[in-house]
Amino acid sequence: MPPIPLEDSVADIVGKAMRGLQLNAAQVAAAAGVTHAALASLCDGNYHDATVRAVAPVLHLGTEALAALGRQAWYPQPVTLAGLACFNTPYHDMTVNSYLVFDRSSGEALAVDTGADCRGMLDYLTQSQLTLKLILLTHAHSDHVHDLAPLQQHTGAPAYIGEGESLAGAQCFAAGRLFHCGALRVATRLTWGHSRGGITYVIDGLDGPLALVGDAVFAGSMGGGIVSYIDALRSNRTQILTLPAATVLCPGHGPLTTVAQEQIHNPFFPGT
Template identity: 30%
Template sequence: MLVVGFPTGALQANCYLIAPGEGEACVIVDPGQDAAEPVAEAIKEHGLTPVAAILTHGHFDHCFAVAPICDGNDIPAWIHPDDRDLLSDPLKGVSAESAAFFGGKLAMREPQEVRELTDQSVLDLAGLSMTVDHTPGHTQGSVTFRCGTQEGGRLLFAGDTLFAGSIGRTDLPGGDVHKMAQSLRTKILTLPDDTVVLPGHGPTTTIGRERVSNPFLAGLEEGSTVPGPLRGL
């Protein structure tokens, strides 16, 4: 399996391309701010043919380039319906300070074809089978994507639900600390320890590593709640 990842934009959100191998069809995960050029370069370098873009949530740093990338390649974008409105109204999902920084204007639009994700659905794209888990907390429509590899490994594209050593902030519009705790408890901590986590910001990690070292997961399996640290967007 081929996974190509790189940070994009001012907030260094991770964008990923995943394919069965070189010269195959691929899926683009979270094409954020300034992602169009590196995505095009990765497609050319590895001989890939994009078939879809899938979004872990609707914050602009994860989907700012989705319309030009999707429309330029004639492919659909997939997003949870609870975050779909952020594609055309990105300031709805940011803090007042962030909105002021952009002068109250941040122009985005939906791609020509948008399809909606549902919890526990399975996407069969590019020869890959990806399970969708709805994980509200960072946003109402946050999701993660689980995928197995031909080599027998397990991957989790976690968006801004889980990071190495942290979790997504819950203080932005649409965030909810109690839903975040529930998502982490029922959708993240139930995964096998050897699951490789590819987060929306920062380095890769594993579920096992986070289970024993992430302070924001401590006690969750026993039912406690957690405050949302200020990480990501």
């Protein structure tokens, strides 16, 4: 699979922060000491270093991390982990990730989200002689659960989703519940703000620590605070970025990353 582009540009990040903080363009431009035209140009996708450096502190974004993204000077180091397979499928004008995590000894597997098309996942299960035991959903947004029905029809696996969400075909559970799949142990953490009941799945039993975070955190960004921007920031800091530095993070969009890389390079979490 070719490298997956970063999910968000500087313009996307600035827009998310402005909406989350409920600041309009006039307020941000005045506080940053830049012209309205300069801010508008930045929000239209035109990078200007001085404007970024003026705006970032107003939006509580990490200046150097944001500038590096604007210069296209950072992309996460490639991550591989035995027992993990990523599927990237198109959905309207974007792509979405879904994952299989499996115990190589028993051949038992779990899926995290379904993406827009589960056929690649089904082919992988067959070719690798894996048995799908669980479908764990990070949240109920349509791009992440689009193919739940066919995945269940082909595998018979039960699906689970956090109790703050509601989805036909999935059983609700409270954050803190443990799941098991072969030798894998799956802890669940509430990472809400982008959605009301978003769940991060933290998995032990592979060769290294793994967290499947949905739209809570992206490489160099995060999901928009649709429900609560402040709570999204807080839960991401306390529930994801406190995991061991080597933890592989599997986001709902964009490339894989690690806790260590996001602590340095994610502008939403300066000083983490």
